[in-house]
Amino acid sequence: MFTIENLNGESIGGINLNSIDERNGTFSIGIVIDKQYRGKGYGTRAMKILLKYAFFERRLNKFNDYVLEGNEVSAKMMKKLGCVQEGIRRQVVYINGQYLDFILFGLTKDEFIEKQKVD
Ligand SMILES: CC(C)(COP(=O)(O)OP(=O)(O)OC[C@H]1O[C@@H](n2cnc3c(N)ncnc32)[C@H](O)[C@@H]1OP(=O)(O)O)[C@@H](O)C(=O)NCCC(=O)NCCS
Structure with missing residues (x-):
C-alpha cells in the first residue's frame, strides 16, 4: 500500500497494486482518497x-479492474484514464436490499501509452 500525499506532505489517501499476475502481466489497483x-x-x-x-517499472501489460454499479465518480475516473469498458458481471454484490453489478474496465500498456501520450 502506498500513501498518497498532497504537495503539503499531508496524507490524503492510499493506493495499492493488487492481483499481480507476473506470468500474464495483469494487475488491478485499489484506491481510496479521503473524503475531504x-x-x-x-x-x-x-x-x-x-x-x-x-x-x-514492473513491466506488466494489462490493467483490469471493476467498479461497483452506481460508483459514478470511479467510473468517470476509469474512462478519463482511457480504460475501456469490457463487460458487466451481473448481480455480484448485495447491498442495502439490492443486487448490484460490477462494471469491468481494462487498459493495456499500449493504450496507456497512446492515450496518456507517455514516452
Ligand atoms: C474514486 C476516487 C478514488 C476518485 O478520486 P477523486 O480524487 O475523488 O477523483 P478525481 O478528482 O480525480 O475525479 C475523477 C472524475 O470524477 C469527477 N468527480 C469527482 N467527484 C465527483 C462528484 N462528487 N460528482 C460527480 N463527479 C465527480 C471529476 O470531475 C473527474 O472528472 P472530470 O475531471 O472529467 O470532471 C475517490 O472518489 C474515492 O476514494 N472514492 C471512494 C473509494 C472508491 O470508490 N474507490 C475506487 C473503487 S473502484
Whole structure:
C-alpha cells in the first residue's frame, strides 16, 4: 500500500497494486482518497502514477479492474484514464436490499501509452 500525499506532505489517501499476475502481466489497483480531498483530481493523478509504475517499472501489460454499479465518480475516473469498458458481471454484490453489478474496465500498456501520450 502506498500513501498518497498532497504537495503539503499531508496524507490524503492510499493506493495499492493488487492481483499481480507476473506470468500474464495483469494487475488491478485499489484506491481510496479521503473524503475531504475527493473531486480535486488527486485520484486520477495517483492512478496515472501507479499505472506508469506498473507498466514501465514492473513491466506488466494489462490493467483490469471493476467498479461497483452506481460508483459514478470511479467510473468517470476509469474512462478519463482511457480504460475501456469490457463487460458487466451481473448481480455480484448485495447491498442495502439490492443486487448490484460490477462494471469491468481494462487498459493495456499500449493504450496507456497512446492515450496518456507517455514516452
Ligand atoms: C474514486 C476516487 C478514488 C476518485 O478520486 P477523486 O480524487 O475523488 O477523483 P478525481 O478528482 O480525480 O475525479 C475523477 C472524475 O470524477 C469527477 N468527480 C469527482 N467527484 C465527483 C462528484 N462528487 N460528482 C460527480 N463527479 C465527480 C471529476 O470531475 C473527474 O472528472 P472530470 O475531471 O472529467 O470532471 C475517490 O472518489 C474515492 O476514494 N472514492 C471512494 C473509494 C472508491 O470508490 N474507490 C475506487 C473503487 S473502484
